[in-house]
Amino acid sequence: MKISVIGCGYLGAVHAVAMVELGHHVVGIDVDAAKIAQLTEGRPPFFEPGLPEILSSALATGRLRFSTDIAEVAGSRVHFVAVGTPQRDGSNAADMTYVDSAIDALLPHLAPGDIVVGKSTVPVGSATRLAGVLEASGTGAVLAWNPEFLREGFAVLDTMSPDRLVYGVASGDDTAVVALNEVYATAIAAGTPVVVTDYATAELVKVAANAFLATKISFINAMAEIAEVTGADVTQLADAIGYDSRIGRRFLNAGVGFGGGCLPKDIRAFTARAEELGRGESVAFLKEVDQINLRRRQRVVDLTVDALGSVVNEKKVAVLGLAFKPHSDDVRDSPALDVAVKLRGLGANVIATDPQAIENSRARHPQISYSADIAETLRDADAVVLVTEWPEFAGIDPVWAAGLVRNRTIIDGRNKLDAAAWRAAGWTYLGLGRP
Numbered sequence: 531m532k533i534s535v536i537g538c539g540y541l542g543a544v545h546a547v548a549m550v551e552l553g554h555h556v557v558g559i560d561v562d563a564a565k566i567a568q569l570t571e572g573r574p575p576f577f578e579p580g581l582p583e584i585l586s587s588a589l590a591t592g593r594l595r596f597s598t599d600i601a602e603v604a605g606s607r608v609h610f611v612a613v614g615t616p617q618r619d620g621s622n623a624a625d626m627t628y629v630d631s632a633i634d635a636l637l638p639h640l641a642p643g644d645i646v647v648g649k650s651t652v653p654v655g656s657a658t659r660l661a662g663v664l665e666a667s668g669t670g671a672v673l674a675w676n677p678e679f680l681r682e683g684f685a686v687l688d689t690m691s692p693d694r695l696v697y698g699v700a701s702g703d704d705t706a707v708v709a710l711n712e713v714y715a716t717a718i719a720a721g722t723p724v725v726v727t728d729y730a731t732a733e734l735v736k737v738a739a740n741a742f743l744a745t746k747i748s749f750i751n752a753m754a755e756i757a758e759v760t761g762a763d764v765t766q767l768a769d770a771i772g773y774d775s776r777i778g779r780r781f782l783n784a785g786v787g788f789g790g791g792c793l794p795k796d797i798r799a800f801t802a803r804a805e806e807l808g809r810g811e812s813v814a815f816l817k818e819v820d821q822i823n824l825r826r827r828q829r830v831v832d833l834t835v836d837a838l839g840s841v842v843n844e845k846k847v848a849v850l851g852l853a854f855k856p857h858s859d860d861v862r863d864s865p866a867l868d869v870a871v872k873l874r875g876l877g878a879n880v881i882a883t884d885p886q887a888i889e890n891s892r893a894r895h896p897q898i899s900y901s902a903d904i905a906e907t908l909r910d911a912d913a914v915v916l917v918t919e920w921p922e923f924a925g926i927d928p929v930w931a932a933g934l935v936r937n938r939t940i941i942d943g944r945n946k947l948d949a950a951a952w953r954a955a956g957w958t959y960l961g962l963g964r965p
């Protein structure tokens with residue numbers, strides 16, 4: 531099938547390439563000429579494990595091309611819209627301007643029978659409004675909403691083998707269902723469940739899933755706050771409640787909290803949309819989820835300041851991690867980068883390292899010092915803070931690290947280190963929600 535993908539960021543680039551792997555012909559469109567040039571040369575504009583390999587093999591098939599010219603979508607039957615929906619400036623709501631302009635740009639190039647498929651995460655009600663725009667255009671194209679659930683760091687795997695597929699379609703619209711079943715034929719044949727529903731349910735499935743995940747993380751972080759005043763150990767608590775299969779152990783890792791380009795902005799946009807709908811109270815708890823999450827960042831900062839004896843100025847703090855999670859270079863709303871920025875703001879001499887996220891961090895926060903070298907980062911540090919649990923950091927030998935720093939204090943913002951081993955090497959080890 532001939533497919534277009536509008537928006538080639540973290541979601542769209544992976545989606546475009548994966549669709550070629552599934553046997554389709556794909557054109558990827560983006561307004562960012564530099565991104566399109568890199569993709570055309572086979573260089574992903576961001577770090578995603580496995581993407582360089584499948585991008586090269588997809589380009590080699592001759593069935594993948596990238597362009598800034600939206601007219602090149604002509605001839606495609608299915609048009610995926612994967613542009614950003616970031617938090618709007620000065621508000622919690624989602625910024626829909628990129629989706630709106632992508633749809634407007636598509637209109638002149640659509641033909642009867644074309645399917646426009648939204649993948650971006652949008653406020654509930656958007657698809658109905660956009661279906662109206664398509665209908666009024668007289669192009670004969672129809673709209674479906676097919677939210678995406680991929681995780682960064684596992685984006686290729688999640689796109690090729692999703693847990694489920696959700697299609698939001700207009701009542702009685704079989705054409706979109708048939709077309710999407712053809713697009714995802716390989717995954718469906720492998721047993722991926724398909725939920726065919728209305729627009730509103732599809733839109734809500736996406737934000738409800740992220741709201742649930744964010745709530746689960748803030749729940750365990752709330753328990754960490756209680757553990758901190760009672761001497762309990764939140765990691766053992768998580769293990770013990772996680773054995774209950776109704777609860778499950780996944781997403782119960784207490785620490786510096788969630789970040790990224792999805793969970794934080796999606797729970798805020800959901801709250802804003804519910805308020806617009808007059809149902810703010812139904813999801814008011816998500817504001818608490820957000821607050822608990824942000825308090826954890828401050829907790830790491832406070833622990834570090836205490837460890838420095840409250841005199842932060844000119845003290846050297848080594849920050850291990852900048853990306854919002856391992857296996858990603860994404861620093862959007864990253865708790866790790868936020869902690870580094872806050873400590874720098876208090877006057878500390880912050881030096882931070884990350885296997886992939888230094889460039890993105892430097893572009894946003896040049897006031898911080900960066901090093902690609904772990905030893906250089908640790909050398910003469912007055913305190914060490916681990917905020918992204920890259921395997922490179924979890925594997926640091928505490929005896930080796932002890933020989934580099936000025937003061938052996940480590941704040942483990944992800945509860946990933948072996949506390950006993952670090953203490954045995956002479957370190958003051960401070961976890962979150964752990965005695």
Ligand SMILES: NC(=O)c1ccc[n+]([C@@H]2O[C@H](COP(=O)([O-])OP(=O)(O)OC[C@H]3O[C@@H](n4cnc5c(N)ncnc54)[C@H](O)[C@@H]3O)[C@@H](O)[C@H]2O)c1
Nearest residue numbers: 537538539540541560561562613614615628632650651678
């Ligand atoms: N990143 C993820 O893991 C993920 C997963 C599921 C859903 N989502 C959702 O997918 C959407 C995209 O997220 P992302 O992380 O890929 O964002 P992103 O910022 O990485 O990518 C968006 C891309 O769209 C391009 N763009 C903007 N306007 C355009 C236009 N009019 N025409 C063509 N291209 C345009 C931008 O230049 C950019 O490259 C968001 O709604 C997000 O919530 C993201």
Ligand SMILES: O=c1ccn([C@@H]2O[C@H](COP(=O)(O)OP(=O)(O)O[C@H]3O[C@H](CO)[C@@H](O)[C@H](O)[C@H]3O)[C@@H](O)[C@H]2O)c(=O)[nH]1
Nearest residue numbers: 678679680681682747781782783787788789790792854855
């Ligand atoms: O127990 C946990 C699990 C995760 N996190 C943090 O939560 C954030 C989000 O992690 P994750 O959900 O793995 O990353 P994303 O790539 O942002 O994926 C989420 O957001 C995407 C965009 O909407 C969805 O598609 C995915 O299904 C959803 O998991 C990261 O900062 C993690 O460090 C924790 O603090 N504790």
